[in-house]
Amino acid sequence: MSKHYSIEKIQEIAGGDEDFMAVVAQTFLDEIPPDLEALQEAVSNNNKELAYQFAHKMKPNFEMFGVEINKEILAIESWTKTSKKQSAIESKLETVVTTVKEVIKELKEDFNL
Template sequence: MKKMTYDLSQIKNISDNDPDFIKMMVDTFVKEMPVDLERLAAAVVEEDRVNVHRFAHKMKPSLELFGLKSHEHAHNLEIWGKEDIQKDINEDFMILHQELENTLIELKRDF
């Protein structure tokens, strides 16, 4: 069996394992993350530091809540967007993008 990219243990913990709450959280994640990811992608391509910071900052708590390792890459993007550092952020974005795409597929399949 393939290991899932996501981990719902935090959501289960805060909801006392309430299936309706878990489903609502998953539905919200599946609905909102593609939009935020698309906006983040556009900001990365345009090297728009303000919006890279904005969308990475917005996405990071949800990535953490769903147990995605890519929250670390969102953090790197967030820092790049806020500080004037010279760094190629494409790898961080690609890792975040790939894990999030896989997670969205898995969540749609599982819920």
């Protein structure tokens, strides 16, 4: 079964330092869940400015971990600049939430966190 993230970029940044990789993974686990929750809340409240901020803030973490939800995050960011309702972006947000929850589970298992 394939992972929902890729370790290659982290290994490259860490230069093979396993402890550093674990710290990076723990940082992801500490920061992303509350940000993801805040993004969901911002979308449900139609707070587009806040939704943009959280989507944009999380994007580098997803890229670093090779989480393939960039087009969904970009769609959420684009939605924040429109007058469309939340329903226009709900499926993209659901993909982000589902994928990120899997990444969190896999990181906890892979790094024994």
